[in-house]
Amino acid sequence: MLEALRSGWITTGPKAKRFEQEFAAYVGAKHALALAHCTGALHLALWSLGIGQGDEVITTPFTFTATAEVMGYLGARPVFVDVDPGTFNLNPARVEEELESGRHKRVRALLPVHFAGQVCDMDRLLKIVRDYDLKIVEDAAHAVSAARHMEGRGMAQVGTIGDLTCFSFYATKNFTTAEGGMITTADDALADKIAVASLHGMNKDAWKRYDKSGSWYYEIHDMGFKYNLSDVHAAIGLAQLKRAEDFKRRRAEIARRYGEALRSDDALQPPYVEPGVEHAWHLYVMRLRPEKLRIGRNQFVETLRERGVGCSVHCIPLHTMHYYQQMYGYRTGDFPVAEDIYSRCFSLPIYYSMSDEDVDYVIDTVLKIARENRR
Numbered sequence: 001m002l003e004a005l006r007s008g009w010i011t012t013g014p015k016a017k018r019f020e021q022e023f024a025a026y027v028g029a030k031h032a033l034a035l036a037h038c039t040g041a042l043h044l045a046l047w048s049l050g051i052g053q054g055d056e057v058i059t060t061p062f063t064f065t066a067t068a069e070v071m072g073y074l075g076a077r078p079v080f081v082d083v084d085p086g087t088f089n090l091n092p093a094r095v096e097e098e099l100e101s102g103r104h105k106r107v108r109a110l111l112p113v114h115f116a117g118q119v120c121d122m123d124r125l126l127k128i129v130r131d132y133d134l135k136i137v138e139d140a141a142h143a144v145s146a147a148r149h150m151e152g153r154g155m156a157q158v159g160t161i162g163d164l165t166c167f168s169f170y171a172t173k174n175f176t177t178a179e180g181g182m183i184t185t186a187d188d189a190l191a192d193k194i195a196v197a198s199l200h201g202m203n204k205d206a207w208k209r210y211d212k213s214g215s216w217y218y219e220i221h222d223m224g225f226k227y228n229l230s231d232v233h234a235a236i237g238l239a240q241l242k243r244a245e246d247f248k249r250r251r252a253e254i255a256r257r258y259g260e261a262l263r264s265d266d267a268l269q270p271p272y273v274e275p276g277v278e279h280a281w282h283l284y285v286m287r288l289r290p291e292k293l294r295i296g297r298n299q300f301v302e303t304l305r306e307r308g309v310g311c312s313v314h315c316i317p318l319h320t321m322h323y324y325q326q327m328y329g330y331r332t333g334d335f336p337v338a339e340d341i342y343s344r345c346f347s348l349p350i351y352y353s354m355s356d357e358d359v360d361y362v363i364d365t366v367l368k369i370a371r372e373n374r375r
């Protein structure tokens with residue numbers, strides 16, 4: 001970072017380029033395009049596929065608003081489909097039902113989210129994409145370093161599976177550039193289109209116009225956006241990338257310890273991991289079994305907070321939110337699985353620098369609150 005600051009070149013330049021190359025190598029992707037954030041990545045991904053006014057994109061309601069809000073930027077409509085009760089991911093059987101229902105004439109793409117870092121059932125989603133001639137954009141904001149066993153392929157790294165994959169390097173993510181994102185793709189034409197569009201639609205490498213080899217001349221090739229990643233941010237990414245495997249190992253270790261301990265009390269439901277998934281453990285989302293407890297999720301989380309354990313709730317289903325109801329006519333009750341998960345889930349702390357003592361304290365505190373409040 002200091003190198004970038006001292007070089008006098010602080011915006012998009014050589015470090016952003018290197019970050020793209022090293023990230024592509026880390027994931028095993030053909031192209032990686034560094035961007036300002038995952039929200040911009042999702043927007044550009046859908047735009048690059050030509051999705052626009054009146055088009056529909058199938059996605060999950062159990063996600064952060066960025067996943068679906070970008071559809072609104074393009075005049076497209078999010079078609080929410082309920083999630084799987086085990087993985088919290090888009091349920092392929094429900095996706096097929098929705099496509100078969102005849103309710104939609106303009107579905108152009110699927111936008112699954114690898115929620116919490118658990119990779120979706122990509123074999124089934126890719127089959128749907130082939131059967132219905134759709135595109136697939138993966139929201140991998142939670143899933144850097146995640147992988148899944150796929151038929152005929154073995155382990156497939158997230159970033160090498162769908163048409164376009166969008167990552168987030170937001171401050172809370174598994175590895176961060178403070179703010180930042182990345183798109184990976186194997187498609188040369190899409191990669192070119194996104195590279196140009198991410199910086200005002202200027203011809204490729206227009207950022208070089210200020211260096212010795214550059215020229216003042218630039219051409220505007222296409223519609224453009226301002227979604228480039230600065231070299232200062234990319235420098236953080238380059239340093240974080242070196243530690244990505246350590247981050248992943250530590251998160252997996254914490255998740256394993258939580259899982260083993262929490263299984264001892266049947267009022268607690270640790271997350272389910274599908275066979276063949278290498279989970280990124282961005283979030284550790286556990287559930288309560290309300291029939292076994294005298295207190296609900298809100299009070300459980302509040303009691304944890306009082307005892308020094310900060311928890312959050314991921315996610316509030318989008319279809320229950322004002323904007324999605326006003327704009328698209330969704331109603332609370334539309335997606336009962338997502339609503340049931342939301343009503344009884346919360347996320348335990350999980351991060352690389354968490355000490356073993358902290359992990360033990362969280363486990364002891366959760367178990368104690370469950371015991372104190374048993375029905």
Ligand SMILES: Cc1ncc(COP(=O)(O)O)c(C=O)c1O
Nearest residue numbers: 037038039064066067141168170
């Ligand atoms: C599932 C999901 N998608 C997209 C985003 C947006 O990421 P960014 O903040 O990098 O735009 C987030 C951010 O938290 C997210 O959780």
